[in-house]
Amino acid sequence: MAMFPEKNVKVLKYALCAVSVWVHGASAWSNALPVGPAAGDQSLSPFYIWDGSLPANPGMMLREEPLPAQPEITAASKAQRILYTSRDKRWNAGIVPVSGALWFPKGNPPAGGWPVLAWAHGTLGVADSCAPSWTNPTARDAHYINQWLQQGFAVVATDYQGLGGPGPHPYMNWEAEGRSVLDSVRAALQAYPQQLANNLVISGQSQGSGASLGASLIAPDYAPELKLRATLATGVVATFPDGPVKPGNARPGNRDPSRFTMLRLIGGSLSDGAPPAEKWVTEKGAKLLALAKTACMSELGRYERHEKLDGSAAFIGGSAQVTNALLPVTDMPVKAFPAPLFAATGLADHTLSPHYQYAAVAALCAGGNAVEWKTYPGITHNGTVNVAFADELKFVRGVMENAPQPNSCGSLQPPGKLQQPTKGVAFN
Known part of the structure; x- marks a missing residue:
């Protein structure tokens, strides 16, 4: 059985080189940040290596280059790989470089610029070679990104700290991942002030749902200048120890x-x-x-x-x-969020129990939030991402138009018995 695709083999050849490169560049950030192969560091390309001094502030664009074309993304006029600054939460290592991607819709931007959809991806791994800006997003995620581009949203997608950049990827740490999300938006707005509007929607799936909710929760204190309009979370992975419903086994x-x-x-x-x-x-x-x-x-x-x-x-x-x-890195407080919330669960999710997700939604409601929660019969963890898009778009359009916000909190019901997947649904 071949355990490494050709690209990964090529990456592994340069693993030793990566150690010396990251150590050489370590003066750019605090020595508190673990680096090297044990942290998942690999040498991908010179683009990902920042060997100079770093700006003092998070959310600054360091460099960008064109992304390779991807067949699922047809609605982009421009696609860029980006490297920007963020502030490390897990190791308190100060400013660190983080990689990601940025897509622009076709046509001319509207007055004030295109609204921005910040995409937070699901679990891909912790090695640098798993960074979606390096591999391209999965076909499922690319299809989702393309749908937002078709609706006139620019899309910025962080790789998260440590995926592509130096040091470990603080996997599932919602505060660290939330910073990566918010700083990707800051960097995009700083680099393209004429094309992009400070008009933000954050969306995430699975691991990314924690990043999406985390970014929303910390935004008022960490990035108060960002105008967050709505937060979307599918395949909800966040845990709320003080929530009203016990989540049970996640699997x-x-x-x-x-x-x-x-x-x-x-x-x-x-x-x-x-x-x-x-x-x-x-x-x-x-x-x-x-x-x-x-x-x-x-x-x-x-x-x-x-x-x-x-x-x-x-x-x-x-x-x-x-x-x-292990540290309880997925645990979130039961409190009010700063923007309207949309959550979605596939009732055939065999990866993350629908009841587990129901417990998270119940906790969001208990925090005084209005939450629209959609459930989809026969839809899996993977399938939910794109099946939920039409409902997400309707929700976001309503928020943008200041329409009354849907609220499922008064009618929440346990999702019932786990269903079997429906055949013939894309990515299901």
Whole structure:
């Protein structure tokens, strides 16, 4: 079984080179930031290496270059790979470079500029070679991005800190990911003040739903100058310990995949005083942990299934022991958000339990928010992204027109028994 596609093999050839490059450039940010192969750092191209001094502020554009064409994205007049500054939350390492992508719609911008859709992607991995600005977005995500471009929105999509840029990717850390999202918008507005409007919608799926909600929650304090109009979250991954509904097991059928926990071990979810990641894994699990530093989710999933590496086989003492040692990076407070909220759940989501997502929506409602929650029979975790688009667009148009906001909070119902996927639906 070939575990590495050709591009990843090419990346691995340069892994040792990456160490020296990142160390050489480390003066640009604090030594508090772990760097090197153990952090998932790889040498992709010179574009991703910032070897000079960094501006003092987050949200500054460092450089950009054209993105390769992608067949699913037909509605863009211009597509750019971007490198910009953000402020590290997890390691308090100060200003760090973060990569991403920026697309512009076709035609001339309207008066005041195009509104901006900030896209927060789902789990791809923690190795630099998993950065979507490097690989191009998945076909599913590209189709979603294209739909917003068709509606006259510019789209900026962060890779997140540590995916493409130096140091670990703080996987699932909503505060860190939220900063990456907001600073990508700041950088785009700073670089293109005539083409883009300070008129923002944030959207995220799965891991990105936490980033989307996180960005919204911190925006009033972290980026108060941004005019956030709406927040969209599908496949909701955020947890609310003080919420009114217990979420239960996130994985339907009590499945216990180990690759997601491996990403958290590498991505900063262990406290600074905890034993290193290698001390939590079995001999077989150590091979998956090593693979997670260089490969992306499709390869990790194949290896996990081939080796039958569930949590009991991958972690010393089983997955519960290591999970209890991880920082609660998905936990969010029950409080009011600064912008209208839209959430969507596929009732055939076998990746993240619909009941788990229902608990998150109930917590958002308990915080005093008006939330429109849409559920889709027969739709999976992957399928929800694009199936929800029409409802998202209607919601966003209503917000932009100051129409009365839909609110599902008075009629929330548990989603019921997990359904089977409907065949013939794109990306389902």
